[in-house]
Amino acid sequence: MATSSVKPRIKLDKKEAKQGDIVEVKALVSHVMETGQRKSADGNVIPRKILNKFTCTVNGKEVFSADFEPAVSANPYIQFKFKATESGPVVLTWIDDDGSKIVGEDSIKVI
Amino acid sequence: AATLGQSITPAFAANNIDEMTKAFTGGAKPVAGKVKLDLPEIAENGNTVPITVSVDSPMTDKDYVSDVIILADGNPNAGVATFHFSPASGVAEANTRIRLANTQNIVAIAKTNDGKFYTASKEVKVTIGGCGG
Numbered sequence: 001m002a003t004s005s006v007k008p009r010i011k012l013d014k015k016e017a018k019q020g021d022i023v024e025v026k027a028l029v030s031h032v033m034e035t036g037q038r039k040s041a042d043g044n045v046i047p048r049k050i051l052n053k054f055t056c057t058v059n060g061k062e063v064f065s066a067d068f069e070p071a072v073s074a075n076p077y078i079q080f081k082f083k084a085t086e087s088g089p090v091v092l093t094w095i096d097d098d099g100s101k102i103v104g105e106d107s108i109k110v111i
Numbered sequence: 112a113a114t115l116g117q118s119i120t121p122a123f124a125a126n127n128i129d130e131m132t133k134a135f136t137g138g139a140k141p142v143a144g145k146v147k148l149d150l151p152e153i154a155e156n157g158n159t160v161p162i163t164v165s166v167d168s169p170m171t172d173k174d175y176v177s178d179v180i181i182l183a184d185g186n187p188n189a190g191v192a193t194f195h196f197s198p199a200s201g202v203a204e205a206n207t208r209i210r211l212a213n214t215q216n217i218v219a220i221a222k223t224n225d226g227k228f229y230t231a232s233k234e235v236k237v238t239i240g241g242c243g244g
Binding site for chain 2: 081
């Protein structure tokens with residue numbers, strides 16, 4: 001489905017790493033993370049809208065993923081680490097309840 | 112007492128934390144230890160509470176943590192997040208920010224590749240709940 005125009009903010013603690021180094025990734029994405037528990041002023045339930053899945057691949061291989069429930073805050077922040085083994089793109093993908101995606105990319109160089 | 116057509120839900124009904132724990136562990140009882148849970152003692156704003164979970168593991172192909180589930184016993188739903196690791200993660204550690212409706216216990220359960228479960232929990236006092244609308 002559609003890829004959202006929302007631009008996530010991604011920060012790697014290093015651009016270049018030695019083989020086997022641990023790289024830390026921090027990412028923040030703008031999203032309402034509507035729980036589906038709240039009611040609007042007219043008493044109707046505001047429909048749930050959650051980024052329910054997050055995945056990070058490095059050079060096409062998954063290094064970390066997460067499932068998010070409505071208890072994850074709005075504008076979800078995620079921080080995790082991976083082991084540098086090969087150079088390549090670091091691709092972060094969030095999947096919305098409606099199937100749309102938010103994708104962000106950085107890269108790592110293994111020296 | 113008068114018989115009502117339906118049962119009354121108590122004000123502080125236990126949420127689905129027991130069911131979610133069982134679904135994650137398959138009925139196995141997690142052992143306390145190896146898991147470190149970092150949360151503030153007091154969260155002034157329940158809308159965004161930082162949480163770091165880390166698990167003591169060599170994270171090698173033979174011995175690694177595959178999944179960590181975060182549960183909250185006082186939210187409308189116990190589920191908060193599940194992190195999936197592999198040896199490619201290098202370290203079993205993740206940080207995010209979560210919503211807490213009120214003062215409650217946060218539980219982390221880690222699953223290793225050989226099917227063992229470890230757990231840690233921490234109480235967080237919440238001044239302003241994160242489920243206000």
